[in-house]
Amino acid sequence: MTWLLLAILAALPMPGTQFKQLPDSKGKAEIEHACYTCHSPDLLAQQRLTPKQWTATVEKMMRWGAELKESDKQVAIDYLSRHFGPENRFTPTATTPMK
Numbered sequence: 091m092t093w094l095l096l097a098i099l100a101a102l103p104m105p106g107t108q109f110k111q112l113p114d115s116k117g118k119a120e121i122e123h124a125c126y127t128c129h130s131p132d133l134l135a136q137q138r139l140t141p142k143q144w145t146a147t148v149e150k151m152m153r154w155g156a157e158l159k160e161s162d163k164q165v166a167i168d169y170l171s172r173h174f175g176p177e178n179r180f181t182p183t184a185t186t187p188m189k
């Protein structure tokens with residue numbers, strides 16, 4: 091059964107891999123609740139979208155099942171536009187190299 095254990099370990103992220111935390115500000119909790127079921131924070135943090143593009147993206151994700159209340163939609167779009175707009179400079183997550 092060693093092979094099975096190895097296969098499972100190989101599929102896990104390398105120890106030391108750290109996802110970025112999303113910046114603290116209004117809307118973070120709603121985003122974490124609605125988006126983390128399918129995405130890591132990095133997928134969100136690497137975007138450079140205008141408010142219009144974020145609106146379209148959030149609406150698409152809601153159609154796909156993101157648990158975001160209609161009343162929380164705008165706060166989420168504002169959060170994403172504020173932090174991950176066209177000026178966003180994202181540095182990819184550093185991973186620990188294999189030894």
Ligand code: HEC
Nearest residue numbers: 124125127128129133134137147148151154155156157158
């Ligand atoms: C039910 C699973 C699910 C949830 C929940 C979800 N997404 Fe997605 N998302 C996907 C899938 C699948 C893709 C890739 C397909 C694609 O790119 O069209 C994707 C792609 C994306 C992309 C890449 C660009 C794009 O338009 O394809 C962004 C940005 C994104 N999601 C943001 C979000 C945000 C913000 C939330 C929370 C409001 C969210 N997602 C919630 C499934 C989900």
